[in-house]
Amino acid sequence: MGLRVLVTGGAGFLGSHLCEKLLQQGHDVLCVDNYFTGSKDNILHLLDHPRFEVIRHDVTFPLYVEVDRIYNLACPASPIHYQFDPVQTTKTSVHGAINMLGLAKRVKARILQASTSEVYGDPEVHPQTEDYWGRVNPIGIRSCYDEGKRCAETLFFDYWRQHQLEIKVVRIFNTYGPRMHPNDGRVVSNFIVQALKGQDITIYGDGMQTRSFCYVNDLIDAMMRMMESRVDFTGPVNIGNSGEYTMRQLAAVVIKLTGSKSQLIFKPIPQDDPKQRRPDISLAKKELNWSPTIPLEEGLNDTIQYFKDRI
Numbered sequence: 005m006g007l008r009v010l011v012t013g014g015a016g017f018l019g020s021h022l023c024e025k026l027l028q029q030g031h032d033v034l035c036v037d038n039y040f041t042g043s044k045d046n047i048l049h050l051l052d053h054p055r056f057e058v059i060r061h062d063v064t065f066p067l068y069v070e071v072d073r074i075y076n077l078a079c080p081a082s083p084i085h086y087q088f089d090p091v092q093t094t095k096t097s098v099h100g101a102i103n104m105l106g107l108a109k110r111v112k113a114r115i116l117q118a119s120t121s122e123v124y125g126d127p128e129v130h131p132q133t134e135d136y137w138g139r140v141n142p143i144g145i146r147s148c149y150d151e152g153k154r155c156a157e158t159l160f161f162d163y164w165r166q167h168q169l170e171i172k173v174v175r176i177f178n179t180y181g182p183r184m185h186p187n188d189g190r191v192v193s194n195f196i197v198q199a200l201k202g203q204d205i206t207i208y209g210d211g212m213q214t215r216s217f218c219y220v221n222d223l224i225d226a227m228m229r230m231m232e233s234r235v236d237f238t239g240p241v242n243i244g245n246s247g248e249y250t251m252r253q254l255a256a257v258v259i260k261l262t263g264s265k266s267q268l269i270f271k272p273i274p275q276d277d278p279k280q281r282r283p284d285i286s287l288a289k290k291e292l293n294w295s296p297t298i299p300l301e302e303g304l305n306d307t308i309q310y311f312k313d314r315i
C-alpha cells in the first residue's frame with residue numbers, strides 16, 4: 005500500500021530523484037523545498053502527477069503535515085552553496101532536524117536523515133567505517149556543514165533514545181548524476197562542464213587526492229532500502245561507491261568520454277580539503293543487501309548527456 009512520504013529538499017539533485025522513485029512505487033509524495041539550491045525545473049516533470057504535491061517552505065521553521073515517512077534532505081550540499089550563508093547552513097541542519105524530528109514524533113512517522121561522509125572530516129583511517137568518530141575542524145570554513153550534520157545526527161539519536169522514534173541515518177559519500185548543479189564546484193560537474201566547453205580542467209593541489217563516486221540511482225536505491233529496513237537498524241550506515249579514483253584519473257575519464265581537448269591546470273588546494281575519501285560499505289551490504297551496480301563510465305555518460313543538453 006502507498007505511504008504518505010515527505011521529502012525535504014525534494015527539489016534538489018538527490019531529492020528530485022527520490023521523489024520520482026517514490027511516486028513510481030505508488031506512494032503519495034509531499035516535496036518541501038525553499039529553492040535555495042534546488043529548482044522547480046528538477047521536479048517540473050512530476051508536477052502533473054496526481055500523487056505529487058509541493059510546498060515552498062524553509063525547514064528552519066516548523067511544519068505540520070500528516071505523513072508516514074520523512075526523508076530529511078534539505079541542506080545545501082556543496083561548499084560554494086553552504087559557505088554562502090554559513091549561519092543559515094547550520095540552522096538548516098540543526099533547526100531543520102529539530103523541526104522534522106518534532107513532526108515525526110507528533111505524527112509517529114519514521115524519519116531518515118541524509119547525513120554525509122563529511123562527518124568524518126579529514127580522516128586518519130581508510131576506508132572509513134561507521135564506528136570511526138571523525139576528525140573535524142570545529143571552527144573552519146567547512147564546519148557549518150560538517151558540524152551541522154554531526155549535530156543533526158546527535159539529535160536523531162537522542163530522539164531515538166529519549167522518544168523511541170524510528171530513526172534512520174545514512175552517511176552519503178560523493179554522488180553524481182543528472183540534475184547536479186552545473187556550477188557548484190563539485191568535481192564531477194566541474195570537470196564535465198569544463199570538458200564540454202573545451203576549457204582547461206581545474207585540479208586543486210597535485211590531483212593525487214582521491215574520491216569515490218556513486219551514481220544517483222544506486223544511492224536512491226540504498227536510501228529507500230534503509231528507510232524500510234528493520235526497525236532496530238538505525239544506522240549510521242555509509243552509502244557510496246567504494247571504487248577510489250584520483251582527481252587526475254577522473255579528469256582523464258571525463259576527457260575520454262567527452263572527446264574534449266581540454267588541458268589540466270593546477271590551483272592551490274582549499275582549506276580542510278580531505279586528501280582521501282572512500283566508504284567502507286560492508287554494513288550496507290550486510291544490512292540492506294545493497295551494493296552499487298552502475299560502473300563509473302556508464303554513470304558519467306548519462307551525466308555528460310544531461311549537461312550536453314543544457315550547455
Ligand SMILES: NC(=O)c1ccc[n+]([C@@H]2O[C@H](COP(=O)([O-])OP(=O)(O)OC[C@H]3O[C@@H](n4cnc5c(N)ncnc54)[C@H](O)[C@@H]3O)[C@@H](O)[C@H]2O)c1
Nearest residue numbers: 013015016017018038039040041042062063078079176179
Ligand atoms: N550529493 C552528494 O554527493 C551528497 C553527499 C553527502 C550528503 N548529501 C546530502 O544529501 C542532501 C541532498 O543533497 P543534494 O546533493 O541533492 O543537494 P541539493 O543542494 O541539490 O539539494 C538540497 C535541497 O535542499 C533545499 N534546501 C536547502 N536549505 C533548505 C531549507 N532551509 N529549507 C528547505 N529546503 C532547503 C535546496 O533548495 C535543495 O533543493 C543534503 O542534505 C546533503 O547534505 C549529498
